[in-house]
Amino acid sequence: MSILRSTLRTTEPAYLANAGAYGRLLEQLTAARTGAxxxxxxxxxxxxxxxxxxxxxxxxxxxxxxxxxxxxxxxxxxxxxxxxxxxxxxxxxxxxxxxxxxxxxxxxxxxxxxxxxxxxxxxxxxxxxxxxxxxxxxxxxxxxxxxxxxxxxxxxxxxxxxxxxxxxxxxxxxxxxxxxxxxxxxxxxxxxxxxxxxxxxxxxxxxxxxxxxxxxxxxxxxxxxxxxxxxxxxxxxxxxxxxxxxxxxxxxxxxxxxxxxxxxRPGPGRMAKPPLTPLAPLYDLAELPGLIPENPKHPIPAREILARMLDGSELNEYRERYGNTLICGTGAIGGFPVGVLINNGVLFSESAQKAANFIELCSQSDIPLVFLHNISGFMVGISYEQGGIAKDGAKMVNAVSTSRVPKFSVILGGSYGAGAYAMCGRAFGPRLMAMWPNARTSVMGGDQAATVLALVREEQLARKGQSSTPEEVEAFKRPIRDRYYADSTALNAASKLWVDAVIEPASTRAWLAMGLSLAAGSPRQGTRFGVFRM
CATH class of the missing domain: 3.90.226.10 (2-enoyl-CoA Hydratase; Chain A, domain 1)
Known part of the structure; x- marks a missing residue:
């Protein structure tokens, strides 16, 4: 096990701005909970x-x-x-x-x-x-x-x-x-x-x-x-x-x-005790809101999150130098062993292959999996398609789908497109799934969706010998962006039961530990993987 070290400075302007932006989101969540x-x-x-x-x-x-x-x-x-x-x-x-x-x-x-x-x-x-x-x-x-x-x-x-x-x-x-x-x-x-x-x-x-x-x-x-x-x-x-x-x-x-x-009356179903001694992380959970960028397009520092999530801030990282846009490793939460997958950038072929192998290993050892989402999707482009990224992404999706160890998902930032599927989205059977108040999920980002649909529209107009002015293109894109923005929020996802709860960052460890305790006492199924396209 290696110790995750934090370099966070809570007096930095960026930290304070992030914490302030999160506070405003929390006010909206509190009002929604009061109404509920x-x-x-x-x-x-x-x-x-x-x-x-x-x-x-x-x-x-x-x-x-x-x-x-x-x-x-x-x-x-x-x-x-x-x-x-x-x-x-x-x-x-x-x-x-x-x-x-x-x-x-x-x-x-x-x-x-x-x-x-x-x-x-x-x-x-x-x-x-x-x-x-x-x-x-x-x-x-x-x-x-x-x-x-x-x-x-x-x-x-x-x-x-x-x-x-x-x-x-x-x-x-x-x-x-x-x-x-x-x-x-x-x-x-x-x-x-x-x-x-x-x-x-x-x-x-x-x-x-x-x-x-x-x-x-x-x-x-x-x-x-x-x-x-x-x-x-x-x-x-x-x-x-x-x-x-x-x-x-x-x-x-x-x-x-x-x-x-x-x-x-006598019978099964008592809460399972953790097999390991629970250890508090070395760093304060209350610092997590300051790690969430005020601008959602900026990355969330994955190792800083894990340093405040895992027991003793300890992570046994798997293939640290390979496919490093996805961090995989084993640790513990509340005394329960876990295999963690957390996004550290866009998914490439290497990171998808690494994830599939890691899920195989955890399934073989009966270690529950925790997926921490902050993913814009898989990398796109000519060289990546020719290199078989769809095939490699399918390996990861196959492993997530067929692994029978308990799985848990928390969307920390964004969770978009096929990346949301590969990270054990709702359709892939997480025992519990939650979002942080700042988190968002949709088939793609609003800007990307508006641009794609605008390009499709321009192609249709070109076939008719017509075109749009920049002002007309922007007028077409604006309501699409607004709709995606409204539909992708954590509150909207929770209202439609796409997730089980919207949880605060500081309560994530306790929420996961509760789920892991329930899973530890439940019947297990053996994993049998399907065919991986090589």
Whole structure:
């Protein structure tokens, strides 16, 4: 192991300018988080409380072990979408500790449109289930939902990853021995009724909890019967007569205590202890914002980042002198061994080959991989194409795709084009993926996209014997740049669930250590690589 040495001077003007620019970004993130946790607003929250119901995050706090943290997943989902009326996509999901066991908690927020499911609500819950499945986490569903948001039924009901996938996931995880537990705190209507009905065990709260495939209005319309909510599907009906629920709770705190008792039963799934002694980095994590250039076109100093990320600032670098636009090496985070890949420039053939070999070695030794993105893409040009950069890039993408060790991705700066794929982007199965507030991701940068499209337009005009003035070219390019700029932000990516969270640089080590701990206790699959084009 070699020690990474920092040359940073925190009094330099560039450091201070970088830290100031990051502070302004953090203000935007803080405002977005505040909106996400506000639920449906004060009036809806008060109406909820008057029914003797806890707010969703209060339910989660009461469920978790005292003094433990809740790692929220998809907090910023639907930010700025649906006219801003569905904060956090109407459901709170995340990983918390219950009776010493990490669990995936999914709590509907009935203050937001009655807890109904929008397209992003479904996407968010399916993502939470995927994390639970991969890490073997028991699932706890705190149900309080009016079912599907009917005006958007076409985007909710019929497709492979729509509402039905939630129920299929419950059944499949149960078959794998991953506990599925529901606590019905309020309404549980229509298709949503299958969540508690399909769970291993279900608790229902007296007076507020209801489960039915068709509510009183639908029953009256279909059969002419007039019935109230509790008589149709209340706690007494389902614990005494139907058997749909297993446990009757007198109130929500009682229901949560029953859930805790179920989770506490003997079984697998405890947090794994690190195999190595955790060591703090030699340099202060709080200095990371000052390392992020105010100008996103300037490089992020990769070794300075690693010096503040790795235990003891120690890195055993792989092929240090070869393909050095990508740094690869082994180290540890929070006492867990990791293989790290961090961009230090554009990807060339050499750096892609080096990455593929490094991923092979880590897979052979069962070492988790951490990808730290700051990549504009692969190098382009005549000599590089003739040299086979597409073939070499494909080796890296193949290795990332087929390696079965746990993988984690954090976008530190930019993540563009095929470079984003090669660095284990969302489509390549990272167990957790996050962005820093300054980070951006898109198929290419806004300037490049505007220039490419302008050149295509000029070629089309030339075939007609026409051309544009410089002013007309700029007028054509400006809205493209603006659109790419808006679409590539971390907030936009989080709102559409392209990443699981936007995290602050100083919390990155803790966020990764939590993921590594979960992965360490989960079942492993052997890696079998495909054909590498040589």
């Amino acid at each position: 946790t506000a639920g449906g607003g004060a009036q809806a929250s008060q109406a909820h409380l008057r029914r003797n119901k806890l707010l969703p995050r209060h339910r989660i706090n009461a469920l978790l072990d005292p003094g433990t943290c809740f790692q929220e997943i998809g907090q910023l989902a639907a930010h700025g979408l649906y006219d801003g009326t569905v904060p956090s996509a109407g459901i709170v999901t995340g990983i918390g500790i219950v009776e010493g066991r990490p669990c995936m908690v999914m709590a509907n927020d009935a203050t937001v449109k009655g807890g109904t499911y929008y397209p992003l609500t479904i996407k968010k819950q399916i993502r939470a289930q995927a994390i639970a499945r991969e890490n073997g986490l028991p699932c706890i569903y705190l149900v309080d939902s009016g079912g599907a948001f009917l005006p958007l039924q076409e985007d909710i009901f019929p497709d492979e990853n729509h509402f039905g996938r939630i129920f299929r996931n419950i059944a499949e995880m149960s078959s794998l021995g991953i506990k599925q537990i529901a606590a019905v705190m309020g309404s549980c209507t229509a298709g949503g009724a299958y969540i508690p009905a399909m769970c291993d065990e279900t608790v229902i709260v007296k007076g507020n909890g209801t489960i039915y495939l068709g509510g009183p209005q639908l029953v009256q319309a279909a059969t002419g019967e007039i019935v109230d909510h509790q008589t149709l599907g209340g706690a007494d009906v389902h614990t005494r007569m139907s058997g749909v629920a297993d446990h009757l709770a007198h109130d929500e705190l009682h229901a949560l205590s029953i859930v805790r008792e179920i989770v506490a």
